[in-house]
Amino acid sequence: MHESSRRHKLEQIAALGVDPWGGRFDGRQWIGDLRARAGEVCYRLETGAEVPLPDMQAEGFDFRAWKSQQGAGEMVGPKVRAAGRIMLQRPTGKLVFLNLRDWTGDIQIFVGKKQVGEAGFALAGLFDLGDIIGVDGQLAFTNTGELTIFAEQLHFLCKSLAPPPEKHHGLTDPELRQRMRYLDLVYTDGVLERFLQRTKIVHAIRATLDAQQFVEVEGPTLHAIAGGAAARPFVTHHNALDIDLYLRIALELHLKRLMVGGMERVYELGRVYRNEGISPRHNPEFTMLEVYQAFGNYETMMDLTEQMILAAIDALGGEYRRPWGKATVDFTPPFARRTYDELLAEHAGVAPDDPAGLARVAEELGMPTAGKHPDVVKNFVFEERVEARLTGPVFVTDYPASICPLTKRRPGHPQIAERFELFIQGMEVANAYTELNDPDLQEQLFRTQLEGLPEEDSMARMDTDFVRALRHGMPPAGGLGVGIDRLVMLLTNAQSIREVILFPLLRPTE
RNA sequence: GAGGAUGUAGCUCAGGCGGUAGAGCAACGGACUUUUAAUCCGUAGGUCGCGGGUUCGAAUCCCGCCAUCCUCACCA
Numbered sequence: 307m308h309e310s311s312r313r314h315k316l317e318q319i320a321a322l323g324v325d326p327w328g329g330r331f332d333g334r335q336w337i338g339d340l341r342a343r344a345g346e347v348c349y350r351l352e353t354g355a356e357v358p359l360p361d362m363q364a365e366g367f368d369f370r371a372w373k374s375q376q377g378a379g380e381m382v383g384p385k386v387r388a389a390g391r392i393m394l395q396r397p398t399g400k401l402v403f404l405n406l407r408d409w410t411g412d413i414q415i416f417v418g419k420k421q422v423g424e425a426g427f428a429l430a431g432l433f434d435l436g437d438i439i440g441v442d443g444q445l446a447f448t449n450t451g452e453l454t455i456f457a458e459q460l461h462f463l464c465k466s467l468a469p470p471p472e473k474h475h476g477l478t479d480p481e482l483r484q485r486m487r488y489l490d491l492v493y494t495d496g497v498l499e500r501f502l503q504r505t506k507i508v509h510a511i512r513a514t515l516d517a518q519q520f521v522e523v524e525g526p527t528l529h530a531i532a533g534g535a536a537a538r539p540f541v542t543h544h545n546a547l548d549i550d551l552y553l554r555i556a557l558e559l560h561l562k563r564l565m566v567g568g569m570e571r572v573y574e575l576g577r578v579y580r581n582e583g584i585s586p587r588h589n590p591e592f593t594m595l596e597v598y599q600a601f602g603n604y605e606t607m608m609d610l611t612e613q614m615i616l617a618a619i620d621a622l623g624g625e626y627r628r629p630w631g632k633a634t635v636d637f638t639p640p641f642a643r644r645t646y647d648e649l650l651a652e653h654a655g656v657a658p659d660d661p662a663g664l665a666r667v668a669e670e671l672g673m674p675t676a677g678k679h680p681d682v683v684k685n686f687v688f689e690e691r692v693e694a695r696l697t698g699p700v701f702v703t704d705y706p707a708s709i710c711p712l713t714k715r716r717p718g719h720p721q722i723a724e725r726f727e728l729f730i731q732g733m734e735v736a737n738a739y740t741e742l743n744d745p746d747l748q749e750q751l752f753r754t755q756l757e758g759l760p761e762e763d764s765m766a767r768m769d770t771d772f773v774r775a776l777r778h779g780m781p782p783a784g785g786l787g788v789g790i791d792r793l794v795m796l797l798t799n800a801q802s803i804r805e806v807i808l809f810p811l812l813r814p815t816e
Numbered sequence: 817g818a819g820g821a822u823g824u825a826g827c828u829c830a831g832g833c834g835g836u837a838g839a840g841c842a843a844c845g846g847a848c849u850u851u852u853a854a855u856c857c858g859u860a861g862g863u864c865g866c867g868g869g870u871u872c873g874a875a876u877c878c879c880g881c882c883a884u885c886c887u888c889a890c891c892a
Contacts, residue, residue, distance in 0.1 A: 418849060472827035472829095475828045481883070481885075583891070594892085787892085
């Protein structure tokens with residue numbers, strides 16, 4: 307019914323000889339750039355003298371009074387061309403005010419019958435909210451001091467057949483916002499801005515890596531063995547080969563093969579898939595960055611992590627202290643560096659070298675400890691008692707070696723893994739290792755992990771091809787993984803991962 | 817997967833002691849040449865998430881299902 311009136315207008319537009327679906331429209335300027343040209347507008351008196359305009363936004367300023375003070379004259383401003391979506395319409399007889407929006411901002415359009423002519427005004431009468439139009443006209447101010455394009459010619463660029471959301475409240479239903487992200491982007495404040503910020507963050511990270519001669523590659527997303535992390539994979543099937551394949555759960559093992567192949571500094575920034583639950587911090591597909599640097603170690607990666615995050619903050623405007631919900635996160639470098647055991651003692655109230663005490667705490671927290679490796683128990687306590695309290699940013703170092711099968715041990719301290727995780731607001735944002743490059747130890751760790759441990763406790767699946775690659779020699783290296791979505795959440799003050807993923811997974815309807 | 821909340825017009829929301837549905841915005845008709853969520857007059861618009869039950873009668877009570885959100889679990 308609403309649509310039928312829009313369809314009727316579409317036919318009327320076509321009857322005027324105007325293509326309701328528009329076409330190429332060259333030479334227009336972005337509205338944000340037009341707003342920046344407000345200073346070019348001036349007031350020309352009948353004497354020909356041009357008077358610069360005062361600050362229209364000043365408190366209590368009355369533009370009408372100012373003009374009558376100056377004497378008779380007219381507003382003069384640059385000729386401009388804009389295009390965008392109609393957000394609001396205020397028809398007042400032979401005059402219509404429109405608010406036009408493009409992806410840089412909003413601006414008011416003045417459409418007067420006298421200025422655009424009968425045909426132009428007839429066209430304007432067929433506009434609906436949501437239509438996309440182009441405007442040629444003069445940039446100037448209205449009597450109320452609003453920067454406005456006084457239209458001289460209107461161009462119809464696209465009919466909107468579906469009515470837009472309510473003009474004041476927009477879309478508020480979170481389900482609709484995600485299902486109809488295209489509307490959310492147009493009609494919910496800050497949404498488009500946040501996704502553009504996401505792009506800036508990703509770009510800053512790439513720029514930081516590229517500047518240090520890292521090369522970006524694209525590994526396979528279809529894996530015969532879903533390795534490199536502890537997670538349940540999605541299973542798919544290749545018909546011609548008649549084999550099951552897994553969507554990748556990590557980028558790691560293929561990037562390391564490339565290190566064997568001589569790619570000394572390599573990274574991939576891409577999607578990984580984990581067949582796990584959905585929550586405000588988890589989406590089944592998410593974006594991961596993994597970086598490997600030959601002849602570095604986990605400390606090299608710590609410095610790099612900090613550099614990338616600071617570069618991203620720089621790209622967003624450089625405030626180190628950033629709001630995140632009710633909290634403030636202070637990214638002022640250097641980020642704190644604390645050991646796993648220190649934090650365990652501090653937050654869990656248990657001596658890190660007291661397996662019986664740790665088991666007691668774990669049992670209290672509801673974990674059956676019988677038959678579990680002491681370090682699995684310890685890590686459970688860490689995850690339950692410590693992680694949520696790490697407001698950070700804090701690099702946690704010196705993890706128990708036995709829960710880190712892909713990590714090199716500290717020389718002289720075989721029980722300590724050369725690893726860090728970066729925690730911010732209780733979220734694990736980055737994870738890095740001094741990478742294990744001893745193929746025999748790697749194979750043995752795969753096996754011990756697989757033996758006697760239920761699958762969900764296993765940190766790795768045997769990958770004999772990967773072990774064979776290691777036998778050919780992988781340089782000692784630092785490796786890093788960064789959860790891009792979570793980093794974007796923290797830097798753009800988003801409380802849910804669904805606010806930083808354009809199309810988060812939803813159950814299909816109908 | 818478990819618990820809680822929500823689902824009423826295109827959108828934002830009222831109503832709900834069981835008696836057959838309401839506002840604002842959007843739409844349609846009309847007035848208005850400097851409006852700012854324009855204003856004013858008028859009109860139209862709904863299987864009240866889906867299915868079943870109780871009842872003379874259900875949007876309202878009961879049961880089941882679906883979807884979303886929140887919390888928890890798995891995980892990053």
